[in-house]
Structures are given as C-alpha cells and as structure tokens.
Amino acid sequence: MESSATDSDAPDLVCQLDNVQGMVDALTAVRWKRNQDAVIEISEHGIVVIVEEMSCLQAKVYLQSELFIRYEYGEQGRPRFGVSLGLFVDCLNTFSVPGHSSTIEIRYPGPDMQLLLKSVDSLDAGIYAEIRTRIPDTISWDYNFEPAGSTPLTFTTSALKEAIDDLDWPGSSIQITVQPDPPSVTFRGDGHGDLQIDFVYYSNADLLIAFHCDRQVSYRYKYKFLRATTSNIPGSVIRDNRGSKLTIGRGGLLKVQHLVSVARTSTSHQQIDSAGHQNPSRIAYIEFFVKPEEDEDTADD
Amino acid sequence: MKFKAFLTENGVNLLEKRFLPALDKMGKICHLYLTRDHSIFLHNLLNGDGIQSVAQFRREALFDDYRISSQNEDRIAFAVDVSLLHRALRSSVSICTEFGNGPTANRLQIKLVKKLPSNSTQPMPFLTFETKGFKSAVIQDVPISKPLSRAQLLELQTALDAAQDLPPTLVQVPDLNQLQSFVDRMKHVGDLLDVSITKYGDLHMQISTTLITLGAEFRKLLVIGEQADAPADDRNLSAQARSSRAVLRGDAQSVQVSVKHFAKSLCYYLAKPDCAFYGIAPQGACLTVIFQFFIPGSRQMDKSISLHCRLPVLDPGSS
Structure with missing residues (x-):
C-alpha cells in the first residue's frame, strides 16, 4: 500500500491517447442533447462514460485501456465523477488538429478534483485544460442485460440510421418486431400516419448482415429515445462501416451497439502492427439501452 | 469631388480574391477612404466597440491612371457595403475575362458618380464599375453613403492616426x-x-x-x-x-x-x-x-x- 503522502501527489489515472478525434467521435455519438451530464467511471480496464435520460435511455462509451498508448491506473476502486458531456467533447475537440495527429494526456484527479488534459506533442506549443468535476448525484442503472431469443442482429450502421431517421415522420412510438419466419425485422411507426420498414434477411443481406431469431419478439419504443441511438453517429463512423448490432433483451430492453475506431488516422506505418494489419483492439464500444414502453401487452416474451 | 481610376490586374486580384472576402468577414459596412496616394478600407474607426481594422494600399498597388480631386486636400471618404462591392467587382471581372482580347484591351474603370435612381427624385452617390466588352459596356453601380463632410473626414483621419501606434x-x-x-x-x-x-x-x-x-x-x-x-x-x-x-x-x-x-x-x-x-x-x-x-x-x-x-x-x- 502506498502512503497517504504519495497518494495526494500521484493522480489515480494518467493515460495518453494518440487519436483524440476517435475519442471525440465516440463521445459525439452519445451526445443527443445540448446540455447533458455524463458520469465517468475509471478502472484498471479503462474509462467508461455513461449518459442517461429519464431512466429510459442509457448510453455507455467504453474506452478500454488498450486504446491508450499509455494507461496507468493506481487505485483499487472505481472512482466516478460527473462532467458536462458537451463541455468535455468541445474541449477534447480543441486538441484535435485536422490533418495532424495529436497526442493528449489525461489525468485525474487534479488538485481540486479536476479532470486535467494536456497536449504532449511539442515542447514549444501546448494546449491544456482543466474541467471541473462533480460528485454524481445519481447511481446509474445497471440493467443486467440478458438476451432473449433474437440476438444479435447486425445492420450496416448507415442502414440502421437511415431507417430510424425515416421513422421521424410518423414519430411517437415505434414497434420493432423480430420474427424467424420469414427471417425479418420490422420497424413500424404509428403516429401522424403510419410507416413500416421491413428488413428481410435473405433479400437485404447487404443491409442486414447477420440475423438469428428463435421466436417472434415485438416491443414498442418511444421514438425520441430510439432516435438518440443513431442520430449523432459521426459521418466518419458511418463511412468506416463497422456495423451496428441491435438486440432485444429480456423484458424488451433494446440494446444498440456501435463500434468506433480509435486507431491512428494517419497513413503512416505506425498504425499497422507487427502482424501487418490494423490493431483490432483499438475500437471503442458504444452501447445504448432503451426501455420499452410500459403499456406493452403484445409482447411475446 | 471627383474620383476616377483604372484597376490594374494586380489590383483586381488583390481585391477580388483576397482582401474583399477577408474584409467582408470583418464587417458588412466599411469606410473607403481615398487620398492622393492611398486607398484605405476602414472598419469601426468612427463608431464603436468592435474590432478596428485598417487595410491600406498604396495607389500603385491597385490602380493606374488615378485621378482624384476634392476641396478637402483631394481626400474622399464614404461608407460602402463590402459584399456589394465584392459582387460588383467579381461580375465585372468575369465580363472582362470573358470578352477580353489582350491584357490592355479591356480595362476596369472605377469612378464616383451621382445618379438619379429609378424610383427616387434625389440623386444618389454610387461607385461605378465600367467594363467595356466586345460590343457592349457593362456598368455596375454600387450604392455608397454620402461622402463624409470635412468635419467627419477630420475625425476619421484623427482616428486613423491614433490607430497607428505600435505595441512595444x-x-x-x-x-x-x-x-x-x-x-x-x-x-x-x-x-x-x-x-x-x-x-x-x-x-x-x-x-x-x-x-x-x-x-x-x-x-x-x-x-x-x-x-x-x-x-x-x-x-x-x-x-x-x-x-x-x-x-x-x-x-x-x-x-x-x-x-x-x-x-x-x-x-x-x-x-x-x-x-x-x-x-x-x-x-x-x-x-x-x-x-x-x-x-x-x-x-x-x-x-x-x-x-x-x-x-x-x-x-x-x-x-
């Protein structure tokens, strides 16, 4: 055990990241509102950023320790603190210089419990930031997500985003039905008029990449929450096209997962590891959880 | 009060491609202050709390055949909308290059005029761009403010002098x-x-x-x-x-x-x-x-x- 004297000197976390833009992209994907509070959880495995709304919608961004070029975590527990997500993203964004790979160092906590950021590229030019943190006032819900019957469906990210964007027109609530025969996924919106979008596995294999379903599952979700799962995905992530997974879990809990590359964007050979391909571990995971509407009685679960 | 000059090719390039787009970002309206030797674009020198900006060109940088006269030591200043000025210049240039034959055949003349606008009884001041094409001449009138009075011009010159001090x-x-x-x-x-x-x-x-x-x-x-x-x-x-x-x-x-x-x-x-x-x-x-x-x-x-x-x-x- 370390003495308390060194405890006060050494921060819990010191980490360095060489692709700030990747982190900006990942966090932008969960920024569905202008003023949003996020809870950041730190452990030896990495950093998790959690955003919630009305305990109906939750998003988590997992930045595993492997994404960082240096990751030193000195504590045993999992410190949690709150920050303004918008401010955090805007601040990170100033560190990202277009056409220039920038390395930043993140430290927590600072002398006044701040989150400290600084650029470490150059001796003669430097950017630094101190972000005030808060003690989080709520415990974020942990869903213990269990798959039920139909997991997982993999869409191309753009197809899923387009479908959900199109459902904006009927709005209000959207019914998602997954059925084994014929293997298909249906999004149906009833509001101002109705709109139904079918993805039939065999005929839309370029949009719906993977499908597995044992029995029919059907739930309704509030459109505004469903929309949040894809509305802010950055264009670079859509072009990257790593696919998005949609899973309906027990009780109708919907999980939407996206992958965001946090590898170095430069074309230099540094991004290629010794095996000659891009390091697969440098992916940030983004998960959204959406609770179904409660007056649901058509569910077959 | 008279002003008449031909824009040089270099002057057109400087204004059209570089300075007017930049000055337009600084503010919609600026003062154009013309003297015997200089043309100066001024933002916020007389009024206010915004950024003061001074873009000064020696006469030869923009014009040749430059004629200016006024009762106030040949100085003229007026307010003009930068984006209108830019638009007029851009379209004059496109006409020039479209119908031009040879570098000197087609020149862009700029002058100060007073005209009677179509639905008005009072003549208004304009800065006019005149381009002579192959068979036609194109004239573009950019409306400007009434030229500054002797007192206003003195105020502008004083503000300009005050804006010249260098930081140590x-x-x-x-x-x-x-x-x-x-x-x-x-x-x-x-x-x-x-x-x-x-x-x-x-x-x-x-x-x-x-x-x-x-x-x-x-x-x-x-x-x-x-x-x-x-x-x-x-x-x-x-x-x-x-x-x-x-x-x-x-x-x-x-x-x-x-x-x-x-x-x-x-x-x-x-x-x-x-x-x-x-x-x-x-x-x-x-x-x-x-x-x-x-x-x-x-x-x-x-x-x-x-x-x-x-x-x-x-x-x-x-x-």
Whole structure:
C-alpha cells in the first residue's frame, strides 16, 4: 500500500491517447442533447462514460485501456465523477488538429478534483485544460442485460440510421418486431400516419448482415429515445462501416451497439502492427439501452 | 469631388480574391477612404466597440491612371457595403475575362458618380464599375453613403492616426491556419479570452469559466521590438504560472478580449498574408494584430500593402 503522502501527489489515472478525434467521435455519438451530464467511471480496464435520460435511455462509451498508448491506473476502486458531456467533447475537440495527429494526456484527479488534459506533442506549443468535476448525484442503472431469443442482429450502421431517421415522420412510438419466419425485422411507426420498414434477411443481406431469431419478439419504443441511438453517429463512423448490432433483451430492453475506431488516422506505418494489419483492439464500444414502453401487452416474451 | 481610376490586374486580384472576402468577414459596412496616394478600407474607426481594422494600399498597388480631386486636400471618404462591392467587382471581372482580347484591351474603370435612381427624385452617390466588352459596356453601380463632410473626414483621419501606434513587443504567430482552427473550436467553451504576450516570445491564451479552463501556449516565437531572455527556472512551470510570473516581472502584458473578436481577426488569413504578429498596445489599450505581405517570390516586405486590426480590450488586465 502506498502512503497517504504519495497518494495526494500521484493522480489515480494518467493515460495518453494518440487519436483524440476517435475519442471525440465516440463521445459525439452519445451526445443527443445540448446540455447533458455524463458520469465517468475509471478502472484498471479503462474509462467508461455513461449518459442517461429519464431512466429510459442509457448510453455507455467504453474506452478500454488498450486504446491508450499509455494507461496507468493506481487505485483499487472505481472512482466516478460527473462532467458536462458537451463541455468535455468541445474541449477534447480543441486538441484535435485536422490533418495532424495529436497526442493528449489525461489525468485525474487534479488538485481540486479536476479532470486535467494536456497536449504532449511539442515542447514549444501546448494546449491544456482543466474541467471541473462533480460528485454524481445519481447511481446509474445497471440493467443486467440478458438476451432473449433474437440476438444479435447486425445492420450496416448507415442502414440502421437511415431507417430510424425515416421513422421521424410518423414519430411517437415505434414497434420493432423480430420474427424467424420469414427471417425479418420490422420497424413500424404509428403516429401522424403510419410507416413500416421491413428488413428481410435473405433479400437485404447487404443491409442486414447477420440475423438469428428463435421466436417472434415485438416491443414498442418511444421514438425520441430510439432516435438518440443513431442520430449523432459521426459521418466518419458511418463511412468506416463497422456495423451496428441491435438486440432485444429480456423484458424488451433494446440494446444498440456501435463500434468506433480509435486507431491512428494517419497513413503512416505506425498504425499497422507487427502482424501487418490494423490493431483490432483499438475500437471503442458504444452501447445504448432503451426501455420499452410500459403499456406493452403484445409482447411475446 | 471627383474620383476616377483604372484597376490594374494586380489590383483586381488583390481585391477580388483576397482582401474583399477577408474584409467582408470583418464587417458588412466599411469606410473607403481615398487620398492622393492611398486607398484605405476602414472598419469601426468612427463608431464603436468592435474590432478596428485598417487595410491600406498604396495607389500603385491597385490602380493606374488615378485621378482624384476634392476641396478637402483631394481626400474622399464614404461608407460602402463590402459584399456589394465584392459582387460588383467579381461580375465585372468575369465580363472582362470573358470578352477580353489582350491584357490592355479591356480595362476596369472605377469612378464616383451621382445618379438619379429609378424610383427616387434625389440623386444618389454610387461607385461605378465600367467594363467595356466586345460590343457592349457593362456598368455596375454600387450604392455608397454620402461622402463624409470635412468635419467627419477630420475625425476619421484623427482616428486613423491614433490607430497607428505600435505595441512595444510583437510576436509572430507560427501557423495562422492552425491557430484559427484552434480558436474556432475554443469558441464553444467560453466567451472571454485572456491573452498574454511576453518579451521572451511566448503567446499564451486562456479561456476560463466556472466549469472549465482551456488554454494554449506557443513558445519561442520570433519577437520584434522589446525582447528579453526567458529565465531558465521557468521551464518546468505550468503555462499559467509562467505567464503570470512574466507579468509580475514586467516582461509580459496581459489583456482580456472577446473570443469572437479574436476569431474574427484570424479570418484575415483569407487575404493570404505571409506572416502575422500579435502585440499588446501600451497600457493594455488593445490587442493589435499586424499582417505582413511579401513581394511575390521574395521574403521582402511589400510596403505598398498594410493590414492590421485592433481588438478592444474588455478588461484592462493585470499589467
């Protein structure tokens, strides 16, 4: 055990990241509102950023320790603190210089419990930031997500985003039905008029990449929450096209997962590891959880 | 009161491609002040609290066959809408190049006229662009304000003279584009920017709100004017500590300006300056940005063009 004297000197976390833009992209994907509070959880495995709304919608961004070029975590527990997500993203964004790979160092906590950021590229030019943190006032819900019957469906990210964007027109609530025969996924919106979008596995294999379903599952979700799962995905992530997974879990809990590359964007050979391909571990995971509407009685679960 | 001149090819290029787009970003309306030797575009010199900007061209930089006369020592000044001026010039240029045969056959004349607009009984002043095509002539009238009176012109000249003082220390910004993209992103975080400039060649900028402090420090920049050697024991300090110690030592000045103003001043990269210098005027009166232009193909300063702006200080600062 370390003495308390060194405890006060050494921060819990010191980490360095060489692709700030990747982190900006990942966090932008969960920024569905202008003023949003996020809870950041730190452990030896990495950093998790959690955003919630009305305990109906939750998003988590997992930045595993492997994404960082240096990751030193000195504590045993999992410190949690709150920050303004918008401010955090805007601040990170100033560190990202277009056409220039920038390395930043993140430290927590600072002398006044701040989150400290600084650029470490150059001796003669430097950017630094101190972000005030808060003690989080709520415990974020942990869903213990269990798959039920139909997991997982993999869409191309753009197809899923387009479908959900199109459902904006009927709005209000959207019914998602997954059925084994014929293997298909249906999004149906009833509001101002109705709109139904079918993805039939065999005929839309370029949009719906993977499908597995044992029995029919059907739930309704509030459109505004469903929309949040894809509305802010950055264009670079859509072009990257790593696919998005949609899973309906027990009780109708919907999980939407996206992958965001946090590898170095430069074309230099540094991004290629010794095996000659891009390091697969440098992916940030983004998960959204959406609770179904409660007056649901058509569910077959 | 008469003004008539032909724009040179170089003058057209300077105005159309570089300066008018930049000046348009600074503000919609500017004063155009014409003298026997100079044409000067002025923003916010007479009124107000915005950025003061002065873009000055020697007569030969823009015109040939230049004729000006007025009862006020051949000086004329009026207010004009920069975007209209830019539009008129752009379309005149396109006509010129479309029908032109040979470099001198087609020239762009610019003159001051008074005309009776179609639905008015009073003649109004215009700046007119006249292009002679193959079989036709195209005339574009840009409306301008009534020329400034003798008293107003004196006021403008006084303000212009006052805007010429140089800061004692100027530092050269290494990469204008990079600084611009940085400040554009910084804008989202806060409204007030603390800028300090040291005699060691450090430029330190910081936004500070209750939730966040975000700053950038550029060191070892080229210094013009008063300079000093950086103390060796400052090397391991934080940027904030370094600049506040320099201010205490009397080796730096610090002022607070609006982030929006700072970002606007960087829009002058559109005029394609070859270098830019930042400095703080004595007593922290303003933050001055001076842009320099080289004679094409050389590293020699082109003295026929000068561009600078002065950002109002929101807080007298710590110096």
